[in-house]
Amino acid sequence: MVDWQKLVGQRLSGLALDAAEKDEVHAELAAHLEDFYESLRTKGLSEQAAIQQTLAQVANWPDLRRKILIAKKGRDFMKKRLHQLWIPGFLTFILSTVFLMTLQKLGFQPRIVGDGPNAILFCAPWLESLLFVGALGAYLSSRAGGSRGAALFASVFPVLALTTAFLLMFGST
Amino acid sequence: MIGPGIKRGTAELAVLSVLEEGPLHGYELARRIEQQTKGALRFTLAALYPMLYRMEQRRWIRGSWETGGNGRRRRCYRLTPEGKKKLSPIRQEWAELFHALRRLKKVSHG
Numbered sequence: 001m002v003d004w005q006k007l008v009g010q011r012l013s014g015l016a017l018d019a020a021e022k023d024e025v026h027a028e029l030a031a032h033l034e035d036f037y038e039s040l041r042t043k044g045l046s047e048q049a050a051i052q053q054t055l056a057q058v059a060n061w062p063d064l065r066r067k068i069l070i071a072k073k074g075r076d077f078m079k080k081r082l083h084q085l086w087i088p089g090f091l092t093f094i095l096s097t098v099f100l101m102t103l104q105k106l107g108f109q110p111r112i113v114g115d116g117p118n119a120i121l122f123c124a125p126w127l128e129s130l131l132f133v134g135a136l137g138a139y140l141s142s143r144a145g146g147s148r149g150a151a152l153f154a155s156v157f158p159v160l161a162l163t164t165a166f167l168l169m170f171g172s173t
Numbered sequence: 174m175i176g177p178g179i180k181r182g183t184a185e186l187a188v189l190s191v192l193e194e195g196p197l198h199g200y201e202l203a204r205r206i207e208q209q210t211k212g213a214l215r216f217t218l219a220a221l222y223p224m225l226y227r228m229e230q231r232r233w234i235r236g237s238w239e240t241g242g243n244g245r246r247r248r249c250y251r252l253t254p255e256g257k258k259k260l261s262p263i264r265q266e267w268a269e270l271f272h273a274l275r276r277l278k279k280v281s282h283g
Contacts, residue, residue, distance in 0.1 A: 024238075025222075028199065028248045032218050035200040057218040064219045071226035 002037070002051055004030035011061040016069055016081075025068060033057065084146030088154035092137035096158040099133070100126050130158060184224055185233075186267060187214055189252065189260045192234060198247035199225060225250060233259050 008030045015022050033054050040050035058064050070078060103126055110123040134155035141154040153160075187206050191197065197205060202225075203216040228234045233256035239249045252260075 024248070027246070029218060029222060031198070031245070031247055032200045032222075036218070039204075059217075059219065064223070067219075067223035068226060071223040071230065074230065 002054075004033045004037070008033065011058070012065050012068075015065050017072060021072070025072075080145065083144040084141050084150045085153060088137040088140040088144070088146070088151075089157035091140065092133045092154060093158045093161050095133045095136070096126070096130055099129050133158065183214065183267070184216070184220070185228065186260075186263050188224065188228065189233065189256055189263065192250055192252045193257070193260060196239075196249045196251035198239075198249045200247075202250065228256070232256070 005026060008026045012022075012026065012029070015025065017025065036057060037050050037054040040053055041047070045053065100123065103123065108123070108125065110121040110126075113120045113122045137154035137157060138151040141151040146154070187210070188202065191202060191205050191209070199218075199221055203218075203221050207215050225234065225236070229236055229250075232253055234250045235253050236248045236250045238246050240246050
């Protein structure tokens with residue numbers, strides 16, 4: 001027997017609603033799937049066929065998640081999120097990357113800390129610049145009406161992006 | 174079978190019309206529409222709920238949790254006074270459209 005509540009929770013994970021509202025959506029959609037599944041079983045379909053047809057009710061879960069979010073919060077919410085989160089976030093990332101490239105072009109030599117395969121290039125001016133770039137990201141996010149969380153995310157976005165890239169590089173070697 | 178473009182426009186009218194008869198939960202609402210339209214209008218979960226939530230945000234319908242006879246909790250939707258007000262002009266628009274289409278010889282022969 002499929003746990004529809006769990007299935008919906010997993011497929012719609014990341015739905016940006018508050019916890020209570022999200023639980024309501026999960027419960028409602030799970031109830032719908034359960035009713036649909038039971039009606040198919042009543043019609044004589046095998047368990048496997050009924051599950052497959054029930055799952056076919058949603059062809060694209062990420063798209064459903066996006067549509068639910070827009071329906072619940074309105075299109076303005078998505079626009080706000082773009083201005084409060086993603087634009088400041090990517091701007092800080094681009095600025096920090098451009099500054100690092102400029103330092104390299106100007107011939108600035110980073111300090112090498114450690115040796116062998118564990119050596120780390122330590123570029124102090126660039127690291128210091130991250131404070132200002134991050135502050136700019138936080139300022140832009142706040143100016144667009146972003147919450148503290150959004151401002152924080154925008155300010156640390158380059159660090160998050162580079163750490164992810166770093167981990168992927170080390171993970172693949 | 175009605176194509177998706179026309180369906181999208183008629184979906185809200187169908188939901189409002191069926192809810193005018195009484196409150197229903199999502200699954201039952203979809204089943205009732207399918208039944209009453211003899212299968213011409215069919216809603217999957219993915220098509221139904223974003224529309225219901227959007228209509229709820231516009232305050233045309235209101236959802237509330239209710240426990241049925243079998244002890245199961247379901248979110249039932251009912252028409253609000255605003256929804257009732259909205260239903261009449263939407264019906265009028267569609268009636269005008271069908272009337273206009275009927276006047277077109279090519280369409281009526283098609």
